[in-house]
Amino acid sequence: MIRWLNTQPTWLIILTSFLLLLFSWQAVVFIGDYPLFILPGPIAVVEAFVGLLADGTLLVHSWQTLSEVLMGLFIGCLIALPLGYLLVKSPLAERLVSPYLIASQAIPVIAIAPLLTIWIQSTYWLRVLVAVLVVFFPILINIIAGLRSVPLELYDLMHALEATRGQIFRKLEIPAALPIILAGLKVGATLSVIGALVGEFVQNKSPGLGYLLIFSRQFYRTADVFVVLLTLGAMALSLYGFVTLLERRLLRWRVKR
Amino acid sequence: MKRFFFFLLVFLVTVTACSGAEPQVLQQIRLPMGFIADPQYAPFYVAVDKGYFAEEGIEIEFDYSFETDGVALVGANEVPFAVVSGEQVLLGRAQGLPLVYVFEWFQRFPIAVVSKVATGINSPADLAGRHVGLPGFFGASYVGYVGLLSANGIDEAEVNGEEIGFTQVESLTTDRVEAVVGYVNNEPLQLAALGEEVNVLYVADYIDMVANGIISNEETIAENPELVEGFVRALLRGLTDTLADPDEAYEISKKFVDGLDDSRKEVLMASLEMWRADTLGLSDPASWGTMQDVMLEMGFLAEPLPDLAVVYSNEFVEKAAR
Numbered sequence: 040m041i042r043w044l045n046t047q048p049t050w051l052i053i054l055t056s057f058l059l060l061l062f063s064w065q066a067v068v069f070i071g072d073y074p075l076f077i078l079p080g081p082i083a084v085v086e087a088f089v090g091l092l093a094d095g096t097l098l099v100h101s102w103q104t105l106s107e108v109l110m111g112l113f114i115g116c117l118i119a120l121p122l123g124y125l126l127v128k129s130p131l132a133e134r135l136v137s138p139y140l141i142a143s144q145a146i147p148v149i150a151i152a153p154l155l156t157i158w159i160q161s162t163y164w165l166r167v168l169v170a171v172l173v174v175f176f177p178i179l180i181n182i183i184a185g186l187r188s189v190p191l192e193l194y195d196l197m198h199a200l201e202a203t204r205g206q207i208f209r210k211l212e213i214p215a216a217l218p219i220i221l222a223g224l225k226v227g228a229t230l231s232v233i234g235a236l237v238g239e240f241v242q243n244k245s246p247g248l249g250y251l252l253i254f255s256r257q258f259y260r261t262a263d264v265f266v267v268l269l270t271l272g273a274m275a276l277s278l279y280g281f282v283t284l285l286e287r288r289l290l291r292w293r294v295k296r
Numbered sequence: 297m298k299r300f301f302f303f304l305l306v307f308l309v310t311v312t313a314c315s316g317a318e319p320q321v322l323q324q325i326r327l328p329m330g331f332i333a334d335p336q337y338a339p340f341y342v343a344v345d346k347g348y349f350a351e352e353g354i355e356i357e358f359d360y361s362f363e364t365d366g367v368a369l370v371g372a373n374e375v376p377f378a379v380v381s382g383e384q385v386l387l388g389r390a391q392g393l394p395l396v397y398v399f400e401w402f403q404r405f406p407i408a409v410v411s412k413v414a415t416g417i418n419s420p421a422d423l424a425g426r427h428v429g430l431p432g433f434f435g436a437s438y439v440g441y442v443g444l445l446s447a448n449g450i451d452e453a454e455v456n457g458e459e460i461g462f463t464q465v466e467s468l469t470t471d472r473v474e475a476v477v478g479y480v481n482n483e484p485l486q487l488a489a490l491g492e493e494v495n496v497l498y499v500a501d502y503i504d505m506v507a508n509g510i511i512s513n514e515e516t517i518a519e520n521p522e523l524v525e526g527f528v529r530a531l532l533r534g535l536t537d538t539l540a541d542p543d544e545a546y547e548i549s550k551k552f553v554d555g556l557d558d559s560r561k562e563v564l565m566a567s568l569e570m571w572r573a574d575t576l577g578l579s580d581p582a583s584w585g586t587m588q589d590v591m592l593e594m595g596f597l598a599e600p601l602p603d604l605a606v607v608y609s610n611e612f613v614e615k616a617a618r
Contacts, residue, residue, distance in 0.1 A: 073372075074371070074372060074392065074393075075391070075392065076368060076371060076372075076388075076391050076392065076393055077368065077371075077372050152461065152463075154466075156460065156461060156463045156466065156467075157463070157466050157467075157470055157472070160472070241461070242461060243432055243459060243461055244459040245433070245459075253432070253434075254433075254434060256364055257364060257387070257432075257434040257435060258387055258391070258434070258596070259364070259367065259368065259371075259387060259388055259391040259393060260391065
């Protein structure tokens with residue numbers, strides 16, 4: 040059975056698992072006799088999805104959240120890349136900065152939400168900041184790990200060939216570190232969705248999927264809540280898929296296992 | 297001698313066996329409160345501490361989760377009671393939740409619009425053109441705010457309402473907005489403690505809507521009306537005692553609220569005036585109608601509920617008060 044499944048195309052596996060999930064979900068609702076406001080079935084969620092799509096609500100809120108996600112991911116990478124390089128190349132910088140970076144990860148954003156609201160008047164940039172805070176650290180860690188994974192012998196080779204620092208960076212460090220960096224970017228891409236959502240919980244204003252989620256909860260429209268959750272999942276999957284495609288393109292020189 | 301001790305032993309065993317009462321088995325009830333542990337819950341704490349709930353066979357476990365969670369749990373009959381605001385009942389019923397409001401704890405709607413004295417907002421009419429911060433465009437705060445405007449003939453579009461999250465104190469002190477919407481027993485007190493002179497427009501002075509109270513569900517009421525009556529009776533006694541002796545009630549609250557000192561006594565004192573009534577706990581049908589009208593105007597309800605009379609019940613308060 041497993042051998043047969045392994046021979047099937049990926050899209051068929053995904054479709055089959057999705058249909059099984061839908062069937063199980065509906066079975067749970069039916070057997071448990073759950074009311075709509077506790078656990079809506081897939082049909083109720085599809086109806087809610089069609090309703091939110093038809094009146095434009097879902098698109099407006101999704102676009103807002105997506106823009107925060109992409110901006111947060113972009114700025115997170117923009118900060119993490121040079122900082123990661125600096126921390127690898129300068130032991131002093133690493134000793135100075137690392138403790139604060141690590142400690143900052145333990146601070147729950149919700150706890151400083153009122154302060155952020157006062158310091159940053161812009162709703163959009165506050166949400167982007169929260170997304171950056173969530174995304175930045177895992178990407179930074181992977182950049183450091185990737186750069187440190189470059190074999191020392193290759194540095195010796197580059198020095199033997201009288202390569203400049205710029206050439207070492209472009210022709211050795213980046214290609215060698217890229218697999219690990221892209222793995223971190225995959226994690227960051229999915230976390231950026233959570234980051235933007237947390238930002239929308241902190242600054243709960245329309246539009247945004249986080250706002251729509253809280254608004255739907257307030258009105259006990261649980262089917263709408265599920266639509267938001269599934270939309271967020273689809274967003275994260277799409278970003279993950281995009282980074283995977285990028286990975287295949289940039290690492291096509293790698294020998295496949 | 298041996299015979300004496302033998303008969304003494306028989307006597308003691310007999311007395312013990314006949315001493316009767318088995319320990320009372322209390323029904324454990326988780327009660328969602330909708331907010332954090334706070335001295336405003338003094339009537340509940342008094343009722344627990346003085347054994348009023350125990351006398352009704354109830355053991356309360358306070359659950360300080362969100363109000364909406366409490367509504368969903370009661371609607372699903374996972375818990376028999378919750379503390380929620382009146383507009384949640386109408387919102388829930390509109391989605392098919394079989395909720396019934398059985399005890400009106402707050403007789404006055406506890407929402408107010410607060411502004412610095414220097415801003416010159418002395419009446420609802422002064423709100424036109426001003427920037428007012430709200431926690432969000434949902435919940436009791438928003439319903440109270442719109443109710444205030446509606447009762448004074450002010451269109452919501454005439455006022456610049458803005459979502460600021462739960463940062464009312466920070467937003468007003470930094471002049472980010474000119475007024476904020478909050479709870480009578482919270483934001484005005486915090487601002488006064490920071491030395492701010494404030495004007496407070498009480499929603500309840502202009503419109504009568506249903507505020508915080510106890511909800512149950514149709515199934516509990518149908519299958520266990522004695523439980524509902526017992527719960528209401530215990531709470532009524534706790535509320536009566538709190539109104540009669542707030543100092544004692546506050547001292548009792550210290551047993552239930554971690555780290556509570558005398559600095560927050562004003563929260564309880566400010567709450568008392570919102571609880572007082574000729575008959576505690578009774579719902580006014582007119583206030584339910586007013587609340588529905590406001591929520592229809594806001595678009596929170598698409599259409600009037602088929603029968604507003606089934607949304608609340610004064611039956612248990614009337615029985616408990618006898």
